[in-house]
Amino acid sequence: EDQVTQSPEALRLQEGESSSLNCSYTVSGLRGLFWYRQDPGKGPEFLFTLYSAGEEKEKERLKATLTKKESFLHITAPKPEDSATYLCAVSYQTGANNLFFGTGTRLTVIP
């Protein structure tokens, strides 16, 4: 069964304490893996797309990597404003841009 699993469910970090979020997937024919950030009461906000194993992308304190079975979102020296839920999604359907989402990791960065 196609599946996207994110871990941990929740993560509390001190400001400046680096860590990684994991997204593992078991879909066949991956066309792209997406990372989104979601703040409470808001819609998901796009962060990264990764297309092939070995690919890496960076944006400020965030870096996303992709292997054949999982993706990591590395957060370096986080700040309180990085607190949010981070969602992972995969696209695997030809002809449409449908996304299959994981349940997310809720990150809290404590000052």
Next chain:
Amino acid sequence: NAGVTQTPKFQVLKTGQSMTLQCAQDMNHEYMSWYRQDPGMGLRLIHYSVGAGITDQGEVPNGYNVSRSTTEDFPLRLLSAAPSQTSVYFCASSYLDMGFYEQYFGPGTRLTVT
């Protein structure tokens, strides 16, 4: 550029009532979709469209109807609301070129069915 807009932001319905959730985008995106988000579950695809006049079912389509008469608009209709449809609904859109383009999400509609 307003991006993806959704109305209303909040709605309370009684069981059996019908209503339409509105979604519009001003980015000339071919692809539009509706997701629902429930606690402890990932966003789940309800219906999607790859262009005006073309719609298809997603993962959880039962109880919902859609139509796409223009590129800009993609309304979601609840025919007879049930408490199980209490959720937060998000509309999203993207270009559709090899299916690789990021989706832009609206701010969501929080629906409660009593």
